[in-house]
Amino acid sequence: MSAAKRVQQWATFARTWHIFDCKWQDPYQSAEVIKKYLMGLHKPIYHSMNDCGDVVVCINSREIALRGNDWRQRAYFHHTGYPGGATWTLAWEVHNKDPTMIIKKAVYKAMRGNLQRRHTMQRLLIYPGEEIPEDIIQNVSNQIRQLRLVPTRLDHISEEEVKKFPKVMDYPQDYVLK
Amino acid sequence: MSFLTRTGYSFAKNTILSTSLRSISTTKQLRLKELREHKEGSSLVVEGVTVPSPRTELLIRAVNHQENPHQCKDTCYMCALNLDVKHTDVLILSQFVRTDGCMLPRRITGLCQRQQKKIGKLVTMAQKAGLMINLTPAYCHKDPKKRYGFKKFNTYFDEKTIFMKRIPKPTDRFER
Ligand SMILES: [Zn+2]
Numbered sequence: 001m002s003a004a005k006r007v008q009q010w011a012t013f014a015r016t017w018h019i020f021d022c023k024w025q026d027p028y029q030s031a032e033v034i035k036k037y038l039m040g041l042h043k044p045i046y047h048s049m050n051d052c053g054d055v056v057v058c059i060n061s062r063e064i065a066l067r068g069n070d071w072r073q074r075a076y077f078h079h080t081g082y083p084g085g086a087t088w089t090l091a092w093e094v095h096n097k098d099p100t101m102i103i104k105k106a107v108y109k110a111m112r113g114n115l116q117r118r119h120t121m122q123r124l125l126i127y128p129g130e131e132i133p134e135d136i137i138q139n140v141s142n143q144i145r146q147l148r149l150v151p152t153r154l155d156h157i158s159e160e161e162v163k164k165f166p167k168v169m170d171y172p173q174d175y176v177l178k
Numbered sequence: 179m180s181f182l183t184r185t186g187y188s189f190a191k192n193t194i195l196s197t198s199l200r201s202i203s204t205t206k207q208l209r210l211k212e213l214r215e216h217k218e219g220s221s222l223v224v225e226g227v228t229v230p231s232p233r234t235e236l237l238i239r240a241v242n243h244q245e246n247p248h249q250c251k252d253t254c255y256m257c258a259l260n261l262d263v264k265h266t267d268v269l270i271l272s273q274f275v276r277t278d279g280c281m282l283p284r285r286i287t288g289l290c291q292r293q294q295k296k297i298g299k300l301v302t303m304a305q306k307a308g309l310m311i312n313l314t315p316a317y318c319h320k321d322p323k324k325r326y327g328f329k330k331f332n333t334y335f336d337e338k339t340i341f342m343k344r345i346p347k348p349t350d351r352f353e354r
Contacts, residue, residue, distance in 0.1 A: 092328035
């Protein structure tokens with residue numbers, strides 16, 4: 001095997017580390033994307049018996065955005081196994097307790113339920129804030145594109161820019177300015 | 179009888195709650211007004227000054243749009259512009275609200291009924307998402323992360339849900 005081919009062989013089977021910024025992202029939509037990288041579905045050498053999945057580091061998981069009134073309507077079910085041990089926890093209560101749990105459960109649910117899933121989940125690292133340990137950020141070599149644009153707040157736009165922005169609505173002539 | 183009670187009620191209301199703001203005016207109103215207060219010696223002078231609108235120069239209208247409603251009957255300026263407004267477009271939506279973040283009524287915005295409903299819902303979405311937090315009442319904390327309970331977390335909205343009631347379900351074959 002030539003030297004170039006040998007390097008190509010290493011590169012093919014090496015684990016790539018991806019980073020994903022969860023800021024203002026829907027966890028259930030981004031789970032479908034993260035899943036592909038975790039299982040290695042984006043690689044041409046993919047096979048279910050082939051251990052070719054990558055590592056995904058999710059940051060800012062505290063800043064995820066849920067759609068509409070999902071925060072108070074989505075319930076997470078847990079059963080202790082004892083009679084009467086069923087609990088339903090709302091999404092915002094889960095997120096208060098553990099800001100990494102919603103995205104973890106979303107990715108876990110997006111994958112098919114077999115025994116490999118537990119091992120694939122070990123390669124998903126979630127951090128609630130922006131701070132990541134130094135030894136993890138060193139490995140990261142790729143960023144997964146965000147699915148939704150992060151919206152800009154009106155008070156973060158400069159006043160001059162708001163004033164200069166083209167206007168659609170004009171006040172009627174007898175409107176009292178306040 | 180109801181007319182008499184209404185007149186009496188409005189007269190009593192006007193005498194008790196008489197403000198400087200009257201909806202009836204004897205002179206013709208021409209321009210935008212601004213209330214200015216200043217003191218002259220011991221007396222407080224409140225005067226309504228007509229000012230040119232700050233928005234007139236920046237105003238954007240569609241090419242085929244006429245201001246006269248008789249020439250194009252159903253089309254308001256938002257329909258004529260045909261913009262795809264999202265709830266994150268706060269620079270557009272902030273033009274339709276007061277300083278306390280309340281949606282302006284239709285007689286001021288001059289929109290058609292459907293657009294007024296749509297823009298009103300988009301404003302609500304932007305406010306719930308905390309994107310126009312500086313346009314809120316004075317008692318507001320001005321920080322979306324300090325809100326109570328589930329409201330402190332980020333929320334996004336789907337604009338397709340605005341006129342959801344009018345879209346028939348795929349199972350309703352006969353309504354389509
Ligand atoms: Zn219209």
